[in-house]
Amino acid sequence: MDLRDSPDEAAFRTELRDWLAANLPAEPGREWSRKLYDAGYVGLTWPQEYGGQGAPYSNQAIVLEEMARVQAPQHLGVIGLGMAGPTIMAHGTDEQKSRYLANILSAEEIWCQGFSEPGAGSDLAGVRTRIEARDDMFVVNGQKVWSSFAHIADFCILLGRSDPDSEKHSGLTYLIVDMKAPGVEVRPLRQITGEAEFNEIFLSDVEVPRENLLGEIGGGWQVAMTTLLHERGTLGFALGGALEAQVGRLVELTKERRRDDPLIRDRVATEWIELQALKFTNYRSLTKLMQTGIPGPEGSVSKLHWSEQNQRLTKLAMEMLDGEDDGYWGYQQLRSRGNTIEAGTSEVLRNIIAERVLGLPRSR
Ligand SMILES: Cc1cc2nc3c(=O)[nH]c(=O)nc-3n(C[C@H](O)[C@H](O)[C@H](O)COP(=O)(O)OP(=O)(O)OC[C@H]3O[C@@H](n4cnc5c(N)ncnc54)[C@H](O)[C@@H]3O)c2cc1C
Known part of the structure; x- marks a missing residue:
């Protein structure tokens, strides 16, 4: 290319x-x-x-x-x-x-994602929210957690269990839930940064019309996999651009604070090199996306690389500031913690890379 x-x-x-x-x-x-x-x-x-x-x-x-x-x-x-x-x-x-x-x-309607539950995060197939199919509707009962934007959302993509006797990936169903429907309660959660960007969602006898079913009853896992591929797959360029801006700020901080420190200069140069590697990974993902129209597992590489590097870089900046919070890097360091958890934790992404990119045997 x-x-x-x-x-x-x-x-x-x-x-x-x-x-x-x-x-x-x-x-x-x-x-x-x-x-x-x-x-x-x-x-x-x-x-x-x-x-x-x-x-x-x-x-x-x-x-x-x-x-x-x-x-x-x-x-x-x-x-x-x-x-x-x-x-x-x-x-x-x-x-x-x-x-x-x-x-x-047009942002007329905002969406949130109701996948994670108190007992289902990395192991998404553990979802227990109940979906009961009635004649012309579904009735949903359960709890979701860590749902970003749920406090301002109009709709939620929700994964739940429609077959109570099923285990793991089978018996799941994927619904579009109106967040204003009776029985939907959203409670904000405060993050380490002090912001409340994500929420718990409690669902009590929420009635969802039949036409809000996405895919087949019991076929929710396949639909959820499409969501997750896109979650990681199309993000790469935004992450590469954000990291480039962040490395630029780090270089400026180095010039102000530690321009003659050989060890710091070494570490800053390493961050710049890592940034170039991420950019080329992104170009590889883009080539694949343009050829197939579907994001590949390489998206996991970008997300892992960016979130780990950004976290390391914010620590280096705080070190240069001697722990003093200049209003920017302190926030960045705290927010970067969540980035290595959301959209797949670093450990889970390494498993995906080992299995789907490198072709190694499954870990479990
Ligand atoms: C900022 C933020 C926004 C989020 N937004 C949303 C959202 O909008 N909607 C939504 O549904 N969810 C959202 N999440 C939830 C997120 O998807 C989960 O937090 C994530 O999947 C991890 O699940 P968990 O928190 O239950 O941790 P667990 O799965 O319980 O993991 C705990 C620890 O065990 C490790 N671990 C788990 N399984 C394995 C394994 N097989 N091999 C090795 N290590 C393993 C993990 O890496 C982690 O360190 C968000 C999370 C954050 C931080």
Whole structure:
């Protein structure tokens, strides 16, 4: 693959850079998300009939890279864009596609992901939330945890157990749940950073219409796998761009604080080299995505590499600051802890890489 921008891509990048320079807001929010959408920078690879641009993945990669470069706030619909939308496109009915996709892009409706439970995290097949199929609806009872954006979400992609006698991957069903339905209660959880970005969701006799079934009854595991592949697979370029901005800040801090310290210079140079390695991994994933249209397991490499490196890098910055919190690095260090847990812990990602990328035997 030629890694340079084609003339069309270079023109697209320049236009986007100018637009970002003129429009960058201080705060994230629905207004900013809508502005991004109106300018044509959301849903680049999504079909035009659902509000997308029908553009190649390389344009999507450019948008993620450039937004991260200037540290632009994210579109609010992170879960809708990265997970719910691609899953609905792969498994949804035509009615579901028409009903939900365009509103994800415009941020009119926000989504959350109800997969994890107190007894099911890495081992997602352990979910126990009950889904009972009645004539014209499903009734859901159970508890979800760590659901990002649930406090502002309109809909939830929810995985539950429809066959009470089933074990593990079989007997699971995947539903779209209206977060405003009676019986849905959201309780925010406070993180180590002090923010409350994620939540517990309690579901008591929640009635979900039949048409909100995604895939088959009992076929929820296959649908959930599509969600997880997209969760890690399309994230790489945003992560590479964010890391590039972070390494840039680290270099500035080194110049201010420890410019003559040979050991620190050595460690900073190592971080820059690691950043280049991540960028090339991302190019490899992009090539595969452009060839197959489906993110491969390489997405796990990017997520693991970025989250571990970012955590190490924030520690190095705090070391240079002698523990003094300058308002930026202190927060970054605390937030980086969650990054090695969400979307697959580092241990679980190493297992995936060993098995699916390297072809080693299963660990259990
Ligand atoms: C910031 C943040 C946002 C999140 N957002 C969401 C969300 O929106 N929706 C949602 O559903 N979930 C969300 N999660 C939950 C996340 O997916 C889980 O925390 C994650 O899957 C780990 O599950 P767990 O917390 O139950 O830990 P456990 O699975 O109990 O793991 C505990 C420890 O055991 C290790 N471990 C587990 N299994 C293995 C194994 N097979 N081999 C080696 N080590 C292993 C883990 O690496 C970890 O160190 C979020 C989490 C965070 C931190």
